[in-house]
Amino acid sequence: MKITLKDGSVKEYAEAKSVYDIALEISEGLARVAAAGEVNGEIVDLRTVLDKDCTLNIVTIHDPAGLKVLRHTASHVMAEAVQRLFPDAKVAIGPAIEDGFYYDFEHAPFSREDLDNIEKEMKKIVKEGKRLERFELPRAEAIKFMEDRKEPFKVELIQDLPEDAVISFYDQGDFVDLCAGPHLMNTKNIKAYKLISSSMAYWRGDSNKARLQRIYATAFTNKEDLEKHLQKLEDAKMRDHNKLGREMGLFLTADVIGQGLPLFTPKGTKMIMKLQRWIEDLEDREWGYVRTRTPLMAKSDLYKISGHWDHYMDGMFVLNKDAEDGKEVMALRPMTCPFQYYVYMNEQKSYRDLPYRMSETSTLFRNEDSGEMHGLTRVRQFTITEAHIILTPEQAEEELTRCVDLAHHVMKTLGLEGDVSYRLSKWDPENKAKYEGDEEYWNSTQQYLRDVMNKNGISFTEEDGEAAFYGPKIDIQAKNVYGKEDTMVTIQLDCSSATKFGMYYIDEQGNKALPWIIHRTSMGCYERTLAWLIEHYAGKFPTWLCPEQVRILPISEKFADYAEKVRKALYDAGVDVTVDTRSEKIGYKIREATMDKLPYMLIVGAEEEEKGVVSVRSRFAGDEGAKSIEEFVAQITEEIRTKAIRKAADEQ
RNA sequence: GCUGCUGUGGCUCAGUCGGUAGAGCGUCACAUUGGUAAUGUGGAGGUCACGGGUCCGAUUCCCGUCAGCAGCUCCA
Numbered sequence: 001m002k003i004t005l006k007d008g009s010v011k012e013y014a015e016a017k018s019v020y021d022i023a024l025e026i027s028e029g030l031a032r033v034a035a036a037g038e039v040n041g042e043i044v045d046l047r048t049v050l051d052k053d054c055t056l057n058i059v060t061i062h063d064p065a066g067l068k069v070l071r072h073t074a075s076h077v078m079a080e081a082v083q084r085l086f087p088d089a090k091v092a093i094g095p096a097i098e099d100g101f102y103y104d105f106e107h108a109p110f111s112r113e114d115l116d117n118i119e120k121e122m123k124k125i126v127k128e129g130k131r132l133e134r135f136e137l138p139r140a141e142a143i144k145f146m147e148d149r150k151e152p153f154k155v156e157l158i159q160d161l162p163e164d165a166v167i168s169f170y171d172q173g174d175f176v177d178l179c180a181g182p183h184l185m186n187t188k189n190i191k192a193y194k195l196i197s198s199s200m201a202y203w204r205g206d207s208n209k210a211r212l213q214r215i216y217a218t219a220f221t222n223k224e225d226l227e228k229h230l231q232k233l234e235d236a237k238m239r240d241h242n243k244l245g246r247e248m249g250l251f252l253t254a255d256v257i258g259q260g261l262p263l264f265t266p267k268g269t270k271m272i273m274k275l276q277r278w279i280e281d282l283e284d285r286e287w288g289y290v291r292t293r294t295p296l297m298a299k300s301d302l303y304k305i306s307g308h309w310d311h312y313m314d315g316m317f318v319l320n321k322d323a324e325d326g327k328e329v330m331a332l333r334p335m336t337c338p339f340q341y342y343v344y345m346n347e348q349k350s351y352r353d354l355p356y357r358m359s360e361t362s363t364l365f366r367n368e369d370s371g372e373m374h375g376l377t378r379v380r381q382f383t384i385t386e387a388h389i390i391l392t393p394e395q396a397e398e399e400l401t402r403c404v405d406l407a408h409h410v411m412k413t414l415g416l417e418g419d420v421s422y423r424l425s426k427w428d429p430e431n432k433a434k435y436e437g438d439e440e441y442w443n444s445t446q447q448y449l450r451d452v453m454n455k456n457g458i459s460f461t462e463e464d465g466e467a468a469f470y471g472p473k474i475d476i477q478a479k480n481v482y483g484k485e486d487t488m489v490t491i492q493l494d495c496s497s498a499t500k501f502g503m504y505y506i507d508e509q510g511n512k513a514l515p516w517i518i519h520r521t522s523m524g525c526y527e528r529t530l531a532w533l534i535e536h537y538a539g540k541f542p543t544w545l546c547p548e549q550v551r552i553l554p555i556s557e558k559f560a561d562y563a564e565k566v567r568k569a570l571y572d573a574g575v576d577v578t579v580d581t582r583s584e585k586i587g588y589k590i591r592e593a594t595m596d597k598l599p600y601m602l603i604v605g606a607e608e609e610e611k612g613v614v615s616v617r618s619r620f621a622g623d624e625g626a627k628s629i630e631e632f633v634a635q636i637t638e639e640i641r642t643k644a645i646r647k648a649a650d651e652q
Numbered sequence: 653g654c655u656g657c658u659g660u661g662g663c664u665c666a667g668u669c670g671g672u673a674g675a676g677c678g679u680c681a682c683a684u685u686g687g688u689a690a691u692g693u694g695g696a697g698g699u700c701a702c703g704g705g706u707c708c709g710a711u712u713c714c715c716g717u718c719a720g721c722a723g724c725u726c727c728a
Contacts, residue, residue, distance in 0.1 A: 199723035
């Protein structure tokens with residue numbers, strides 16, 4: 001008997017065998033869908049004995065699709081283990097996800113001990129080598145089947161399937177699950193898995209529905225891959241800005257100050273100031289922006305005009321809300337838009353003045369739900385380089401391109417351009433009340449942004465329900481160390497706000513005309529960008545961003561004067577430099593400076609003083625040898641000026 | 653906002669089956685003045701997150717609050 005595999009290779013067998021046996025042998029337990037080979041154009045059943053040459057489309061568990069199947073099967077095994085240990089646990093759903101799988105149960109919260117016990121029980125099930133059998137039932141029987149097994153969530157799932165649906169189940173002996181498949185054919189092929197964590201999840205993501213316990217786990221084809229993955233999770237923890245940023249002394253929080261209100265230390269502040277000075281100069285001198293400075297709060301009247309009062313009330317901090325003494329109801333600003341509009345309207349503008357680009361380093365306040373705050377990435381007060389560009393409709397395409405270019409330039413300079421993806425954030429046609437404007441407005445503005453990105457050769461995804469209430473956005477997204485995505489930069493097209501505020505410009509015919517508005521950031525907010533930088537560089541920032549760029553390490557206190565001379569030379573050149581004057585051994589000082597992730601250490605002793613040099617030790621190249629003071633100053637100032645991103649050999 | 657877990661010197665953690673606490677690192681002082689990842693000795697430093705309850709007595713048990721974490725939901 002000859003079998004032709006998908007890759008063209010041919011296997012020969014002395015006697016007829018079942019597809020099941022062949023599949024098991026070739027793929028270490030492949031997915032059922034893959035096992036269904038084609039014989040003379042017909043899908044063969046697993047136990048069909050092959051008596052002719054055929055082509056078998058085999059997906060092994062080493063393929064991405066097969067790995068997903070492996071994980072999905074592992075979720076069934078986990079569900080069985082849970083029900084063996086906790087017979088009253090009701091099963092909900094258990095899909096494979098990126099990097100693993102989960103299963104939701106209705107049950108009391110699981111402790112770590114429970115998870116370990118479940119893992120042990122899974123081991124037994126794997127060892128038992130249980131075969132997974134697929135069977136199908138008509139809808140009514142399927143419902144009865146799950147009703148008999150007292151699985152209300154499964155019953156609900158089946159009820160939502162179409163009347164004529166073929167409803168399939170997978171039976172692994174003591175555990176049967178509603179499932180479209182495919183699956184591994186045998187539990188024994190699940191060799192490497194780990195229960196990661198458990199947490200609460202709502203049935204169908206609806207907070208009004210049942211509270212379930214979700215167990216997150218992962219599975220791989222072999223122990224090495226699993227170990228590698230677990231190591232990766234550990235490494236991610238080491239880069240986590242919320243941990244590393246605090247350890248490095250860049251920021252802190254205080255219970256009495258409140259959630260989502262980080263405090264920046266001198267070090268963290270220095271980094272933010274370096275970013276801010278750079279961005280402000282860049283925008284004003286090279287990209288044609290003017291700078292404004294507007295209030296952090298306003299009367300509620302302003303937000304009523306802007307639409308925030310109707311569309312964003314929950315997200316604002318409102319002051320004097322229930323005041324009975326006649327005090328004005330105010331709100332801290334959640335955005336800068338309307339404030340800058342009034343600056344625009346201060347003087348009548350001609351088409352010749354447009355595009356009018358107003359930028360502001362703007363502090364904003366957003367009343368996020370208490371469970372939403374995280375480190376520096378979700379906070380209640382943050383500062384952003386926010387601009388509003390007032391322009392004629394004819395200028396929009398070119399200006400939007402400039403905005404994308406500026407954002408790209410900023411990310412490239414920071415070395416972060418490889419981390420991002422672009423997203424067209426659209427309104428939600430299913431939830432029109434959340435947005436201003438009609439279908440035509442949204443379709444046309446969304447198409448406008450789509451065209452701009454296409455013309456600029458940007459690949460992007462599209463997402464419903466992510467737009468601002470006044471218009472669609474180009475969002476530049478980045479993932480954190482745990483794979484969670486955040487918006488870093490946003491560029492929004494707004495063709496409706498000008499009407500609300502009565503903004504206009506005088507066109508070439510001398511008539512009032514309605515401008516368009518671009519809302520955009522050039523860099524995400526400083527807090528979030530700093531978080532991103534910490535995680536991207538694992539704290540080893542490019543020299544220009546380091547709060548401490550050089551540390552001078554005198555061999556002993558005898559060389560304090562020479563160290564001071566070197567320090568002054570660097571300080572006068574604008575370098576952030578310190579001297580470690582403690583009476584510690586040089587090895588100890590080097591160790592500490594290394595752990596502080598300093599880019600440069602300058603060791604100075606008798607030899608150096610005599611020759612007027614410094615011994616350079618860098619994070620990038622280790623011992624760089626002796627250099628004259630002038631030479632090192634020239635080298636580092638050039639590195640800082642060009643914002644070079646030097647990397648060590650092992651960081652390439 | 654919801655569910656769960658967590659909160660002990662600056663950091664990492666131990667401990668108290670209820671009798672007001674300990675280590676390492678860091679910090680400070682002194683000695684040492686050194687050559688590329690840890691010199692030695694000594695000292696200081698904690699209302700055990702905060703508030704209430706039970707108890708003769710609470711850091712320990714219970715309740716609440718605040719904060720941190722994970723997840724859900726949300727994110728103009």
